Amino acid sequence: MMTSFFAGLLLAYAGMAALCLGMERHFKQVWQHLPSPGQRQALRLAGWALLAGSFAACVLAWGWAMGPVGWLGQVSLGGFLLLMLLPYWPRLAVLLPVFAAPWLGLVGVIQG
Amino acid sequence: MKQTLTQSMAWLHTWGGLVFGWLLFAIFLTGTLAVFDKELDLWMRPEVPAQKVEQSQALQRALEYLQAKHPQAERWNISLPSERSPTLGVSAGNQRRGGGELLNPQTGEPLAVRETAGGGFFFRFHFTLNMPRTLGIWLVGLAAMAMLVALVSGIVIHKKIFKEFFTFRPGKGQRSWLDGHNASAVLLLPFHLMITYTGLVIFLLIYMPAAVDALYGDREAFGRALRGAPVEQQAGRGGEQGARHERAERPRAAPAPLAALGPLLAEAEQQMGPLAGLSIDHPGRSDARIEVRPILGNRIELTKGRSMLFDGVNGAVLRAPAESRPSQLTQRVMAGLHFAQFGGYPMRWLYFLCGLVSSAMIASGLVLFCVKRRRKYASEAPAARRVSHLIEALNLAAVAGLSLACIGLLWANRLLPVELAQRAAWEVNAFFAVWLLSLLHALWRPTLRGWGEQLGLSALLCMALPLLSLLTLPEPWAQPLHQALELTSLALGMALAGLAWRVYRRQEAAPPLPRRGAVMQEAL
Structure with missing residues (x-):
């Protein structure tokens, strides 16, 4: 359960980060240049796909009844964490899921 | 003058938010703490031993104790240790009367545990505000309605919900407060709406009693209708009540040994999930009945009162756990969503963090009100200035002062003498005394300095909580749940310290606001 819980959290954060980067204002805030229309499209698609992945992880962790409740919480809190990090460390904020992924693997191994 | 919709909504949001914001912050913060009520409860009873004991073993100790101390009792109640609370509680007779005892689950010896308000204080304050009868419940309901109004009016006046979904520009004064307030409200909107609405649904029948009064006449009849439910239960219930009825006329039933509880609990656990406790009616007699209760939270539905009934001699199932009817289920699922069991x-952590962000969102709205007003401060008439200052002080006491009072309650739990009479009441007194002092302090100090000092002190008390345990307990940090609570307190303290530090720096940079005393003199 812990593995899917943290996977859900990570995917929720990553999804929100991708959706955020899909907005011109924030893409520029992080990378100092404007995204191409294709990039924006791809980021938005990726964002929704990651959120869907997060939903699946929550259903795995809690089942169909509690999963959606937990998912909304994870997406909200993931978005809030991103909001708080973005103005201070923009690149770290959007790359955080990449750094966090190996830790998730560790949790998975410990939990078996 | 004709106003646009946005203008009137903005007025409603500003003033409604201010008036109810103080109350709402208190409700949200104590509700957030109540998410960990049992953990706080355990922390406030440090005499409970730390060892983990199997439920079956604890149950054996409880039975031995009750057999020795209350062999003639009509009823034994046992609450078993579970994941969240390693305590073993027993009582004889009617449970409602309370007066139970805590046992050491390993040895079966009664524990001398300090009297404390416990984590239950935050839980009760959250919906009663510590007021008598249903007064607090009505006030909290009113505040919840105001919260819904503030959420909806907030959505109407927020022009760029999607454009500014992730927008937070710190260090820009009013702009930053507005960004933070908006984004935290929008990102957690599902939580805000859910928690406020389900909170109202819990006391549905207190707030809107007309239907019950019209259909049933009185509460008693309604209660009976609620209890006597589906057909398969009737037999069990009837038998139970019949047994009670007969007792008055007939002599006591013949002695008979109690059924083996192990397999019985295993069956109950298999049907209902992890167990919280059981009661045994007429122990040691041929008409013994065993009622087993699950912990809350095996499903979303708030399953208070759900149980399984067994024959106490042959162990047969007399009543399977009842399933709620659709209307009841709807109400109970909503209540369950709110209780987060x-x-x-x-x-639990998701709810706790969401609750913290909600509290911060309300606080940021309160601060925003003052920040906006401060800009026109210089041009205000003396009377209006006094109102401004009063609002600033109330803000400070409602937000930082309450935080101080909450952590103050935990300090009072460790510092008040253990043998003090009515100790629990004194802890609560300490909570309100700290809150009152913070209000006086807020009225006395210049605004920013007041914020810095109260936030700083809260931070200090939060961060020093592990030290307090070290100084006042013989075996500090033995209980893993204590460690988790104190680490959380440390983290919250660090966050508060960060806030206090920013306020301090801001105060250095900003031109000083006139002292309240000076304004008073000016006004005179």
Whole structure:
């Protein structure tokens, strides 16, 4: 359960980060240049796909009844964490899921 | 003058938010703490031993104790240790009367545990505000309605919900407060709406009693209708009541040994999930009945009162756990969503963090009100200035002062003498005394300095909580749940310290606001 819980959290954060980067204002805030229309499209698609992945992880962790409740919480809190990090460390904020992924693997191994 | 919709909504949001914001912050913060009520409860009873004991073993100790101390009792109640609370509680007779005892689950010896308001204080304050009868419940309901109004009016006046979904520009004064307030409100909107609405649904029948009064006449009849439910239960219930009825006329039933509880609990656990406790009617007699209760949170539905009934001699199932009817289920699922007993610790943490962000969102709205007003401060008439200052002081006491009072309650739990009479009441007194002092302090100090000092002190008390345990307990940090609580307190303290530090720096940079005393003199 812990593995899917943290996977859900990570995917929720990553999804929100991708959706955020899909907005011109924030893409520029992080990378100092404007995204191409294709990039924006791809980021938005990726964002929704990651959120869907997060939903699946929550259903795995809690089942169909509690999963959606937990998912909304994870997406909200993931978005809030991103909001708080973005103005201070923009690149770290959007790359955080990449750094966090190996830790998730560790949790998975410990939990078996 | 004709106003646009946005203008009137903005007025409603500003003033409604201010008037109810103080109350709402208190409700949200104590509600957030109440998410960990049992953990706080355990922390406030440090005499409870730390060892983990199997439920079956604890149950054996409880039975031995009750057999020795209350062999003639009509009823034994046992609450078993579980994941969230390693305590073993027993009582004889009617449970409602309370007066139970805590046992050491390993040895079966009664524990001398300090009297304390416990984590239950935050839980009760959250919906009663510590007021008599249903007064507090009505006030909290009113505040919840105001919260819904503020949420909806907030959505109407927020022009760029999607454009500014992730927008937060710190260090820009009013702009930053507005960004933070908006984004935290929008990102957690599902939580805000859910928690406020389900909170109202819990006391549905207190707030809107007309239907019950019209259909049933009185509460008693309604209660009976609620209890006597589906057909398969009737037999069990009837038998139970019949047994009670007969007792008055007939002599006591013949002695008979109690059924083996192990397999019985295993069956109950298999049907209902992890167990919280059981009661045994007429122990040691041929008409013994065993009622087993699950912990809350095996499902979203708030399953208070759900249980399984067994024959106490042959162990046969007399009544399977009841399933709620659709209308009841709807209400109970909503109540369950609010109580957050389901989904284990991960879910509990999500609720706790969401609650903290909600509290911060309300606080940021309160601060925003003052920041906006401060800009026109210089041009205000003396009377208006006094109102401004009063609002600033109330803000400070409602937000930082309450935080101080909450952590103050935990300090009072450790510092008040253990043998003090009516100790629990004194802890609560300490809570309100700290809150009152913070209000006086807020009225006395210049605004920013007041914020810095109260936040700083809260931070200090939060961060020093592990030290307090070290100084006042013989075996500090033995209980893993204590460690988790104190680490959380440390983290919250660090966050508060960060806030206090920013306020301090801001105060250095900003031109000083006139002292309240000076304004008073000016006004005179």
